[in-house]
Amino acid sequence: MVEWDRKAGFDLRGKRALVIGCSNPSGRAIALGLAEAGADVAIASATMDGDEVMEAKRIAKAATALGRNSLAHGWDVTLPTNVQVGLKQISKEFGTPSILVFNADMALAKPIEKTTDSEFAKIQAVNQSGAFYAARSFLKELPEGETGRLLFTTSVFGERGVENLTAYATAKAGVIGLSAALSQEIAARGATCNCISTGWMDWTPGRGPDDVGANLLMRFVPMRRFGKAEELAALAVLLCSDAAGYLSGQVFHVDGGISQHL
């Protein structure tokens, strides 16, 4: 009998993670969830927006307070060179990460005929091209033999049609395709790739008030409430752990049940 080498499900001790994108609260929640599970966490903003860069610094500080190594960078993920050089720099200063969480999120709600070329291009560049550049640079740096874990956050709007979201939906659907294809490409080297797809969350633009009586949108969510960032963290930890080697190429919905009837 060959005994199994059973690994703990929620233990990231000794791991190094890179979380990219913290313009919404899920970046903080996932980064600190990984830190809580034992990982050292580097944070890079997805854009050079001042608020996002400052948030990256605050998250790094909070991870340090949990007793982990951490550092923050300001990146623009629409620039492939920035991502590549940035990752090399992180590998040098912090150590090569074996976990990548790509959480860049830039929304746009506009009718298609009012969406300009530059707006469309920007939404694709941040959400989708950024994911590609980040994954590529991450895999280039990932040492042979190291267990790699890639995780993209995406949105139910990439899977279901919602009006006035054409640019955003295109980009988020692209991330799902990227993840599925990549899961096949990197499997033989022991790396996995998954998506967490969120529904309407606390920070989703235009979500309306928390009063279910006054908010028609909320009545569409089976749980009659919007999701909280903390509700993504444990799943992210699970998917990034060594125990999750057989979980790959999937889209996991954290959406209060909405994708089951939308």
Added chain:
Amino acid sequence: MVLEKLSLEGPPRRVVIVTGGSRGLGKAMAISLAEAGAEICIASRTVSQLESASAEIEAACGRKPLAIPTNVQSRAECDRLVEQTVAHFGRLDVMFNNAGIGDRRGAGNRIQDLEDADWHDTIEVNLHSTFYCSRAAVRQFLKQGPGGAIVNVASGTALRSAPQSLGYAAAKAGVISLTKSLAAQVVGEDIRVNCIIPGFVAQQPAANDEEVAMRKQRGRFITVRRLGEAWELGPLAVFLCSDASSYITGESFSIDGGGLAGGIAPTGYAPTEPAEVRHG
């Protein structure tokens, strides 16, 4: 802190019934749940297997599980399973519907040869049991007040063609559908219903070199180049039973080594010889 929510220790300590918990994937998940702090009741038809699984679970967590011989094809026995669990532990928090069997006729089940009994048997054990146990559990949850969770176990065969197992695949597709609809029905009572979809997962460690070689061969057709191992379902089971999955309901989680994403049959099935072509 986020990870505290993964604990099933309570208070009160979560009570989980795992049907088909005496061997294979069910036993592996029951052990993980017990280690996460849950009180476990395992149910299965075979008393001897229940006894050995109980000993393993107790060895893993130091608490003796309840073991109730149950035929989940029987509505009355499913009701009794919940009653006895509640009588013993005082409550029920999670119904883990794992019991299931492959087609009775196995690989030989061409539709023209299939008897009614073969079909009914497969559908009853895999789908009816999930309904009976879920109903009994929801009735108990409603007595206790808001809260409760149901986790179903389906199979990757439900999502792609499975010519070797017509009944099994249809029943498991039914389980996935039941998961979605029931989730939407009971969400108002704060009951969550989710599903795990295993691909090709080995039930226990390989017994000998021959089995190791066979698994290696099967693994070549799976994206991650190996079979899954039963323990790998444990963390997912714990997550879905715990408060850490509080915003997830109606969802099915495939754990298949990337097979479904790549369009490879989740069982690792690949024809080794040209398929037989029949004309007329």
